[in-house]
Amino acid sequence: MASLKDLRLRINSVKSTRKITSAMKMVAASKLRRAQSAAEAARPYAQRMERMLGALAGSLAGQAGAPRMLSGTGSEAVQLVVVVTSDRGLCGGFNGSIVRQSRIFVNDLLRQGKTVKLLLVGRKGRDQLKRDFGALYLDTYENIGKRGVSFAEANSIATRINLMFAENQFDVCTIIYNRFKSAIAQEVTRQQLVPFPVPAVAADAKADSAKALYEYEPSEEAILDELLPRNLAIQVFRALLESNASEQGARMTAMDNATRNAGDMINSLTIRYNRTRQAQITKELIEIISGAEAL
Amino acid sequence: MAETVEFELVSPERLVISEPVEMVIVPGAEGDFGALPRHAPMITAVRPGVIDVYQGGKVSQRIFVAGGFVEVTETRVTMLAEEAMKVGDLVADEVEARVKASKDAIDAADGEAARQLAQRSLAVALAMKDALISKKAH
Numbered sequence: 324m325a326s327l328k329d330l331r332l333r334i335n336s337v338k339s340t341r342k343i344t345s346a347m348k349m350v351a352a353s354k355l356r357r358a359q360s361a362a363e364a365a366r367p368y369a370q371r372m373e374r375m376l377g378a379l380a381g382s383l384a385g386q387a388g389a390p391r392m393l394s395g396t397g398s399e400a401v402q403l404v405v406v407v408t409s410d411r412g413l414c415g416g417f418n419g420s421i422v423r424q425s426r427i428f429v430n431d432l433l434r435q436g437k438t439v440k441l442l443l444v445g446r447k448g449r450d451q452l453k454r455d456f457g458a459l460y461l462d463t464y465e466n467i468g469k470r471g472v473s474f475a476e477a478n479s480i481a482t483r484i485n486l487m488f489a490e491n492q493f494d495v496c497t498i499i500y501n502r503f504k505s506a507i508a509q510e511v512t513r514q515q516l517v518p519f520p521v522p523a524v525a526a527d528a529k530a531d532s533a534k535a536l537y538e539y540e541p542s543e544e545a546i547l548d549e550l551l552p553r554n555l556a557i558q559v560f561r562a563l564l565e566s567n568a569s570e571q572g573a574r575m576t577a578m579d580n581a582t583r584n585a586g587d588m589i590n591s592l593t594i595r596y597n598r599t600r601q602a603q604i605t606k607e608l609i610e611i612i613s614g615a616e617a618l
Numbered sequence: 619m620a621e622t623v624e625f626e627l628v629s630p631e632r633l634v635i636s637e638p639v640e641m642v643i644v645p646g647a648e649g650d651f652g653a654l655p656r657h658a659p660m661i662t663a664v665r666p667g668v669i670d671v672y673q674g675g676k677v678s679q680r681i682f683v684a685g686g687f688v689e690v691t692e693t694r695v696t697m698l699a700e701e702a703m704k705v706g707d708l709v710a711d712e713v714e715a716r717v718k719a720s721k722d723a724i725d726a727a728d729g730e731a732a733r734q735l736a737q738r739s740l741a742v743a744l745a746m747k748d749a750l751i752s753k754k755a756h
Contacts, residue, residue, distance in 0.1 A: 364632040371628060371696050375661060375689050474630040486731045537689075538660035540648050546663055550687060553700070560630055 327603070330596040334589060341585035347413065348578035355506060355571035361471055362503065362564040369557055376554060378537060379547055380521045390544065392551040395518035396494045401438045403461075403484070403493040404429060405516075407500035407562055408448030409570040410465060415577035417501060417509065417570055418447040424511045425499050429456060440493060444480065444563070468567045477560035484559075485552045488517055500562040501569035507576045509569040516558055519551060621655040624694040625671065627681065629702045634681070641672040642695055644688050659691045666745035668705055668752065669697065680705040682749045684742040701742075705753050713750055716743040 325333075380393065406425045408418045425448070432439050441456055443449040443463040453460075462483070467476050484496055496517035501509040539546055622638035643652045645667030664686045671679040684701035720740035727733040 361631075365630060367626075367633045368628040368630050368698060371626070371689070371698055375687060375696075375698070378689075379661065477630075482735065486729075486735070489731045490729075536659065538658060540646060540660060540662040546661060546687065549663055553687075553698075557630060 325595075325599070327596065327599055330592060330599065334592045334596065337585050337588050337592065341582055341589065344578045344581040344585060348575055348582060351414075351571050351575040351578060355568060355575055357471060358564070358568035358571050359503075362561075362568050365560060365564055369561055372550075372554055372557055376550060377521070379539075379543060379550065382537070382543060390547050390551055391518070392488065392555075393518055393521070393547065396491070398494045399437065401440065401493040401495075402432050403440045403442065403487070403496040403517075404432075405442045405444065405480070405484070405496065405498040405559075405562075406448050406452070407498065407566045408443070408445035408451075409566070410446045410467075410469070412447060413577060414570055414574035415580075417573035418445075418451065420509075420511050421499060421501060422448055422451045424513070425452060426455060428497075428499065428513065429459075442480070442483070444566075468563055472560070472563045472567050474556075474560055477563050478556045481552070481556035481559045484516070485555060493517075498559065498562050500566040501573075503565045503568040503572060506572040509573055512565075514558070514562070516555055519554060519558075623653060623655040623657070625697075626694065627669070627683075627697045627699060627702055629699050634699070634702050635671075635679070639671050639673055639678075640675070642697075643670040643672070644695075644697070645669070645683075646688070653688075653690050653695045656692045657690050657695075661687065661689050664688050664697070664699075666742045668749045680749075680753070682708060682746060684745075685738075705749050708746060708750050708753065710750060713743065713746045717747060719743075 404425065406421065408421050412418065429439050429441070439456075439459050440461050441452070441459045442461055443452065444467055446463075446465050449460075449463045449465075464480060467480075487493060488496070495515065497513055497515050499511065499513050502512040504510050620640050622640055623642070625635060625637060625639045625642050626633065627635040641652050641654050643650055644662075645665050647663035647665050650667075651662075664683060666683065666685045669681045669683055670677050671681070673679075682703055682705050683697065683699040686697060686699040688698070689696045717740070720736060720743045723736035724733060724740060727736045
């Protein structure tokens with residue numbers, strides 16, 4: 324049976340653990356708020372971009388010579404997969420679920436005989452996938468979104484993808500990230516970036532643009548050529564923002580659970596401590612009384 | 619009050635401006651143009667430069683944009699800027715540093731695509747410098 328001293332030490336150590344987890348929970352909560360508002364602030368741009376793309380794609384639909392980024396290279400042999408994870412752990416199943424999904428997806432592609440190239444964002448995913456797919460790594464990014472995700476960071480990743488596409492280094496690009504549903508729920512999302520699937524609004528926009536009949540300067544194709552790489556950057560940016568918000572949400576939930584578990588643990592340990600103490604006192608009393616009786 | 623057009627300027631990070639204005643002058647890819655209410659609908663690429671917002675017959679705001687796209691309809695002007703800041707907020711030293719950094723990037727670039735990219739960022743930086751000079755002139 325554990326001695327009183329051992330129990331006391333144990334209780335103290337669990338108490339300090341609880342302090343840490345509850346502090347982490349609070350930090351995550353405030354970061355979550357910031358990440359959420361950043362994600363909301365970025366929404367107008369994405370919406371308007373979508374509207375413009377819809378109008379353009381609508382007017383170009385059915386015409387030959389659509390940019391490759393929209394129509395694809397006509398092959399699917401080389402696949403680029405971007406996996407977005409976090410740099411830090413202690414956030415529940417956040418990284419685990421991404422890694423699991425990525426593994427399934429990549430294995431699937433490999434089985435179909437495709438060439439896979441990986442771009443890793445975040446230290447955790449890089450470490451966990453290294454054993455299986457280390458040879459497929461093109462590059463890894465760290466410290467993204469340490470002080471809130473900036474567009475410049477997303478742009479540097481997108482530029483990399485654009486350059487590679489321009490040099491025909493891949494045919495299809497997919498990004499895997501956690502989409503933020505609520506503070507307690509994230510959803511692993513797989514989104515195709517290249518060739519870009521025309522947003523669903525395109526159908527409406529088509530009817531719209533038929534009414535509006537935009538003039539284009541310089542030409543539709545030239546604008547699309549510019550707009551698509553931009554759009555890619557926006558999609559990456561959005562994925563990073565979503566992932567960042569999800570990470571904070573996941574960490575908040577995980578730390579909340581940890582804090583609660585530590586509390587339960589302290590309670591049960593305290594009860595055991597008190598019982599042991601009482602038992603010891605009783606034992607000493609019995610010894611004294613029986614000693615006195617023997618006289 | 620004169621007729622107005624709904625002007626929106628959005629950068630990837632946030633909605634910078636959203637207000638009714640009388641006219642905006644936009645540095646389009648094929649020449650500057652002013653967008654008044656009931657302008658014919660158009661979508662245009664924008665080169666790096668300064669957007670002048672007109673309110674009450676005179677320039678009320680001057681905003682530097684690092685290129686992007688603008689969508690004009692009869693009732694609204696939507697500008698998607700890669701980067702946007704008030705001309706008043708430009709700092710000479712920072713602009714100089716940017717020009718220099720882009721020039722270095724051109725020298726260091728390997729491959730055609732990378733070089734083009736660096737050249738674009740140089741164009742942005744130079745346009746920024748012009749905006750700064752025009753600020754002093756105003």
